[in-house]
């Protein structure tokens with residue numbers, strides 16, 4: 001039988017990606033939506049998750065597409081009601097809350113899937129496999145985009161827990177944590193806060209791998225014109241460059257992978273497998289690096305930001 005799914009938070013990403021991916025995935029169907037200002041024709045629609053869970057509409061799982069602040073209460077309510085849970089990235093607003101969710105899902109025998117859509121980009125697995133055969137010298141991440149284009153009017157993203165420029169930056173960290181053959185940890189962090197905002201608009205980070213190699217990341221939301229979502233890896237054997245958010249890979253100067261976008265279809269196919277097999281997938285390492293960046297961050301105040 002298909003998994004009966006409810007989407008919570010019918011906003012930009014739910015409409016841009018989740019609805020189409022669910023429709024294209026076997027073994028799962030959209031049964032309900034819980035969103036304060038939106039509903040869908042032909043699908044049971046509720047104001048919020050409490051109303052949904054109190055109704056007689058049967059769902060097996062919920063996919064949370066709300067902002068990270070407040071996600072914990074929604075996920076906890078779903079798990080307490082015996083539902084499997086899929087979390088948009090970032091999985092939550094704090095490290096301790098996501099560990100609490102993982103423990104709760106384990107105790108109840110439910111699936112918790114903490115998604116990282118960028119890990120599903122076409123070039124990520126090929127890059128991981130190739131990197132495992134090479135000797136790395138350094139890694140440099142540049143993730144620079146125009147916040148006004150990608151996040152117009154999203155007030156939550158500038159509030160505590162909204163992560164500011166780490167909202168896209170965590171996508172880069174989700175790729176790097178996936179493809180690197182060894183762990184790495186933060187050694188320096190400069191954070192640039194607009195004077196009227198509670199979240200950074202840019203960040204420069206330095207990491208070191210367990211073996212002592214340098215890894216740097218520049219995140220910036222002030223880039224207009226062409227956008228940059230690149231990861232450059234120097235290896236003894238030649239350079240490897242992931243571009244376009246992990247969907248393209250060039251190896252030693254030659255373009256290798258250009259494929260269609262399947263990120264969210266892959267996520268839902270994986271969720272169906274996890275539920276069917278009674279497993280969870282909850283790797284919080286990208287969020288841990290972001291928390292470290294705030295913990296070790298030197299704060300710089302920059303000009304006011306208005307939408």
Ligand SMILES: NC(=O)c1ccc[n+]([C@@H]2O[C@H](COP(=O)([O-])OP(=O)(O)OC[C@H]3O[C@@H](n4cnc5c(N)ncnc54)[C@H](OP(=O)(O)O)[C@@H]3O)[C@@H](O)[C@H]2O)c1
Nearest residue numbers: 009010011012013035036037038065066067068088089090
């Ligand atoms: N936008 C992207 O391109 C993108 C890409 C990948 C992942 N994501 C992730 O997906 C999550 C949602 O992002 P989004 O871009 O879809 O955000 P969004 O457009 O603001 O949509 C989130 C929806 O959640 C609901 N919501 C519930 N409580 C809310 C609150 N306190 N404040 C604001 N909205 C609330 C809102 O619907 P109601 O008002 O109807 O309840 C809202 O439409 C974030 O974690 C983000 O990092 C976004």
